[in-house]
Amino acid sequence: MKATVLVRPKPGILDPQGEAVGSALGHLGFDVQDARVGKVIDLEVEAADEATARVEVEQMCERLLANPLIESYEVEIVG
Amino acid sequence: MASPQPRIGVVTYPGSQDDRDALWALAALDAEAVAVWHEEPELPDLDAVVLPGGFSYGDHLRCGAIARFSPATAAVREFADAGGLVLGICNGFQILCEAALLPGALLRNESLRFVCRDVRLTVERHDLPFTARCTAGRRIVLPVKHGDGRYLPPPDLDPAQVVLRYVDNPNGSIDDIAGVCNGAGNVMGLMPHPEHAVDRLLGSDDGALLLASLVDAARERVLAAI
Numbered sequence: 001m002k003a004t005v006l007v008r009p010k011p012g013i014l015d016p017q018g019e020a021v022g023s024a025l026g027h028l029g030f031d032v033q034d035a036r037v038g039k040v041i042d043l044e045v046e047a048a049d050e051a052t053a054r055v056e057v058e059q060m061c062e063r064l065l066a067n068p069l070i071e072s073y074e075v076e077i078v079g
Numbered sequence: 080m081a082s083p084q085p086r087i088g089v090v091t092y093p094g095s096q097d098d099r100d101a102l103w104a105l106a107a108l109d110a111e112a113v114a115v116w117h118e119e120p121e122l123p124d125l126d127a128v129v130l131p132g133g134f135s136y137g138d139h140l141r142c143g144a145i146a147r148f149s150p151a152t153a154a155v156r157e158f159a160d161a162g163g164l165v166l167g168i169c170n171g172f173q174i175l176c177e178a179a180l181l182p183g184a185l186l187r188n189e190s191l192r193f194v195c196r197d198v199r200l201t202v203e204r205h206d207l208p209f210t211a212r213c214t215a216g217r218r219i220v221l222p223v224k225h226g227d228g229r230y231l232p233p234p235d236l237d238p239a240q241v242v243l244r245y246v247d248n249p250n251g252s253i254d255d256i257a258g259v260c261n262g263a264g265n266v267m268g269l270m271p272h273p274e275h276a277v278d279r280l281l282g283s284d285d286g287a288l289l290l291a292s293l294v295d296a297a298r299e300r301v302l303a304a305i
Contacts, residue, residue, distance in 0.1 A: 055083050070184045
């Protein structure tokens with residue numbers, strides 16, 4: 001089963017990488033109000049069904065993939 | 080009786096860089112410096128532990144995020160929970176934060192640039208095993224060299240846990256925080272490198288104030304156990 005994890009810097013946490021990207025887009029002529037840079041982690045997991053896979057991947061996020069102090073995460077199970 | 084030599088371990092992870100400098104500095108300050116490999120599930124008999132700087136596991140995912148799960152880190156956690164003295168320098172500080180042995184997190188420098196220079200610091204706590212040789216409010220100079228040193232404290236950080244502050248903040252750390260300790264005061268982490276500053280020939284020997292404080296405290300524990 002394929003799963004995708006989106007890890008984002010939490011709101012309110014300064015994201016200088018996002019600021020640099022936003023400013024570069026501005027220089028290219030795009031009207032960008034805000035840019036934030038996170039991470040995508042694609043996983044292939046063994047699981048009986050989608051619900052089990054989701055629980056498993058959420059545990060991965062809690063234990064390793066995201067740092068709850070600074071990052072939020074979202075799990076998508078692709079099937 | 081001769082003053083006993085405390086045994087201080089330095090953990091080497093894959094990608095650690097400053098382990099040898101830490102071993103050298105501790106030996107120069109009259110400790111018995113003991114190299115500890117990251118795969119060791121139990122620490123040898125030690126009076127203090129140092130987690131050195133570097134780029135453990137290539138800084139993949141987040142700095143310190145993977146070293147946190149090394150067998151030696153689990154042993155260091157047990158050691159710290161039992162009241163043992165643990166000092167994390169740079170990447171060692173990042174590992175201690177990821178392991179939740181210290182509060183907060185270290186993020187990419189605000190400038191997005193790697194910073195490598197001497198910084199001035201104010202010692203906020205001089206009553207700790209890591210700072211006892213300093214006087215209150217003393218300024219010291221130590222080198223920093225990091226890309227991810229912007230300290231973000233948790234919202235409930237007790238200000239008394241701030242041990243060192245930058246005079247000229249090099250990385251955007253909140254409240255200029257350069258080093259913190261845990262609530263009990265037996266675990267400390269800092270981004271600057273005391274182990275690179277124990278000889279005037281290298282620009283500063285202020286690092287010896289911190290490391291010799293640790294050696295003193297470790298020696299006191301040996302004496303207390305006799």
